[in-house]
Amino acid sequence: MWQQHLAILPILIPLFTALLQLLPWGDRPQPKRRAIGLAASILTLVASAFLVIEVNSQEMLVYLLGNWDAPFGIVLMVDKLSAMMMLLTAILALPVLVYGCYSEDNLGSHFHALFQFQIMGIMGAFATGDLFNLFVFFEVLLISSYALLMHGGGKFRVRATLHYVLLNLLGSALFLISVGTLYGVTGTLNMADMAVKIQALSGDQAMIAKAGSLMLLVVFGLKAALLPLHFWLPQAYSTTSGVIAALFAIMTKVGIYSIIRVYTLIFGADANELALVAHDWLWVMGLLTMLAGAIGILAARDLRLMVAYLVVISVGTILTAYSLFSTQTTGAALFYLIHSTFITSALFLLADVMAFERGKTASRIVSGKKMANHSTYAVMFLVAAIAVIGLPPLSGFVSKLMILESASANGHNFWLWGAIIGATFIMLVAVTRAGSKMIWHTLSGKPSEQSAPLGKRIALASLLLVSLVITLFAHPIQQYTQSVADQLERTEDYPKWVLKAPEVSDE
Template sequence: MDHLIIAPILIPAFAGMLLLLEVRERLWLRRATGLIATLALVPVTLMLFQRAFAGEITVYDLGNWPAPFGIVLVLDRLSALMLLLTSLLAVPALLYASQGDDRIGANFQALFQLQLMGINGAFLTGDLFNLFVFFEVLLIASYGLALHGRGPARVGAGIHYVVLNLIGSALFLIALALIYGTTGTLNMADFAVKVNQLDGQARTLAEVAGLMLWIVFGLKAALFPLYFWLPATYANASAGVAALFAVMTKVGIYAIARVYGLAFGAGELAGLGRNALWVVALVTLVLAALGALSARRLGEQIAYLVVMSVGTLVAGVAWGTPAAFGASLYYLIHSTLVCGGLFLLADLIGRGRGDLGDRIMAGPVPAGRGGLAPLFFIGAVAVVGLPPLSGFFGKVALMQAVPAPLYWALLLSAGLVALVGLSRSGSTLFWRATGEADAPRLDYWRLFAAALLLAAAPAMAVWGGPLLAISDATAGQWADPSQYINAVLNTAGGGG
């Protein structure tokens, strides 16, 4: 168990390297390798989740060099929860892509594994520089996945995505240089201690670095005004990629929560940038709802719903209380799985309409409408927050934890606007449809993958109480940064 913490990074890393070496003509072998590696992450992350929720914070000293001098991986309840969520999302996403979408590019399976490596590493690292490194790993893999399949729309959206994230990476490096120059460390726990001991010019530079981090993480999370790359990128990506990308914005939110909770939740720099994050989150929420209403393609509409969830979540994080963060975590799990399922469903609907694809306009009856329409109804009800599914419980928990009338008004109004947009889409795609499309029959493996993710909505409603308790326990540990700091800085060597 001592070395299990590094498995979520090593499994996809080794699988990705193996996939690059395997004979490209044997597609079945690449699919088997990718699916086995991804499936293996589920029991591994489940064991890590159980270990973390026993209350123990595990610190793994790479090379047996203790913090703050060496690189460390840290497993607490928050990182364990995010690892488990990623593995549960990745399996249906890859299963869907393995029904043919991975055939277009020879390195799809390898890039998918490297993407998982970057995401898992970002959740586990206890070092700001290695957070940057894992960001770059997941971003480089995502560039290839976003462009997978080519096409002018996909290439155009991919170029915007690449350019903006390269700018974000440059800002990240500048922020890290300022942090190291003022505190002499990039270890998160050590930085949290030293940043609150600064004064004078050094403190000012640290504040600038902190604000730059919010910009970088806001870009990764797709906050206003940095979210404009997301709808086109996600809508034009292949369905399995878009589903996995549903957790990409959550990496940015995780980074905001992690750094804010450790360094800026208390002490001399408490609340740094908090008011700005609150305002930006609310603006993101409103604009994303309007984008979902005006979208002309179903995939684009779902992408705006992802952005709307980002605004909802960051507002909860910016509120800063354990209750608000706990409710945000429940909503984060819900929105990631449901939006991932909706991306897969949108692709199925588009495939069933022939040349018209997922454009929201009257056309032929989608192939397999009898199975697709109920799933779309479940997904739409869940994502806008109507009872009795998980989105409703998530929004109620957020409203209870964030007693701000403006937030309530915008959250409910955005949900209503999204409901109108999805109602228009559903009626256009299913009920105003006439005739039969010249399209292949419904692929039941693809349908199974989409249903697997959308099943999270009723499941999270049925087990809402235990899941909210898990979220609250995670938030309680997050709100006490001394546990994390003491575990990292006082731990005995446990690496290899």
């Protein structure tokens, strides 16, 4: 049946599209590349939507590549969490690519091919069922991100990219060491199989596995921008082009996904001596990450830099809520993850179009000339500010309220309530200051003659519209994220599904 191939389609579509994008395509290649890229993004979105529907009814899809039985062969394991993250990526990628098709893709070589390779790496990381192939897909998305970060050139982008590359090379080396350590004591790399083997470890072997698990936490913390490994993100995201920063809003979520996957399935409550090995660390570092992000947005004097620190705050909020390790807080954290991804992506695009129309003052938080589409951006900024701060009635308020309510029965709720409410107040101050300076306190004189293309404004508006849609459909989305959390808690089901998966039919 064709449904069994849904697990691999969101990986294959961007892969073959990227290869097509590398062809010469005649005298005027860019319009053709844009058409191919947009068509592929729509197909990926459709495939991801069908995947969510299928997984919602079947609980999980397991795809054995080459029909090699697990745990010996390469396995794709798509549960409700994986399907949700793949759909989230596909929805985000389409308006960001539309935005990029308005001359942004002309700023550097092979933009469309790199964009699709990036999507392929992200989709593969969400779908893979073993640690080594998680490393492989990490490398695919990282190699693409190295080139995309420098899209458009400039010394500041090169410097930020250099820091980003060096840190991720160290992270990749540590990833291999930690995977080798875990393989040495368990004899497997399949995550479902490793979850079974971990339960039988004791003594020295358990301590070695604990060392490997904590090394993995460092690697995933680097990818997610968890303090003290977050310092690469503000400079990298604030110096790259707006379209790339908007796409990279999903990048930290790959690290968060990996933490949730590994430390729930492999080192969850059933892991005996290694049960919840990372959660105390995540609790403390998550709170400190929120604090670091809050300090960053207060100190930021550039809108792009401020948005980058808002991403840091979102990472801290999600991982702090997850560290409480209850299905209610995990479901609420996943709802907040969906909201924060779209709203920070929209803010990066908004900062980009505002910088273009403000001229020399660009995205600096200072008074500047009136923009050509000043009223439009004022409304967009107001909507984005309400959503990202967490004021009623938009999705930011709904998601934070869910986290606070779900934590009320937990012993740590005092600290979580204080951190979230404190960070919200600081965000209110910082974002209000930015809007006041950049939109209301404009210089007298003729408005800017530079106007961003209508297509860019439509792409930006569509991302902001998602926040409204999340608010309107908060209940069914919350039901789905809660079902994701419930499935994650049932770790005993994963070995049954993965290790006994049937072969892929040729039909």
